[in-house]
Amino acid sequence: MLFGERIRQLREKKQLLQRQLAAALEIDTPMYSKIERGDRKAKRKQVFVLADLLQADPTELLTLWVADQVVLVIADEKEVANNALDIAKEYMNRK
Numbered sequence: 001m002l003f004g005e006r007i008r009q010l011r012e013k014k015q016l017l018q019r020q021l022a023a024a025l026e027i028d029t030p031m032y033s034k035i036e037r038g039d040r041k042a043k044r045k046q047v048f049v050l051a052d053l054l055q056a057d058p059t060e061l062l063t064l065w066v067a068d069q070v071v072l073v074i075a076d077e078k079e080v081a082n083n084a085l086d087i088a089k090e091y092m093n094r095k
Helices: 002-013 018-025 029-037 044-053 058-074 081-094
Strands: none
Touching: 002 018, 002 029, 002 058, 018 029, 018 044, 044 058, 058 081
16 A cells, blocks of 8 residues: 555645545546555556656656555465565566
C-alpha cells in the first residue's frame, strides 16, 4: 500500500478531494478511495495522470506502484521472499 499512502499524503497536502482526482481519472470516488486504501490497484497510466495532478515526481510514484506489485506477489512467501528479491535484483542487473 505504498502507492496509496503516498497519493493520499500528496492529495491532502494539495487540499484536494478524492472526488476531484476520481473525476480526472474518469473513475468513481469509491474506486479512487479503494486505490488510496490499497484495496484496488491503479492502472499504470493512472500513475502518470496522478503525478501530473498532484505535481509529484512520476518516477517516485511509478516506483511505489511497482513496489506494491512486488509485495502483492511475494506477501505470502515470507520465508523465501528476501532471497527471491536478491536473485531478481541480480538478474535485473545482468540485463
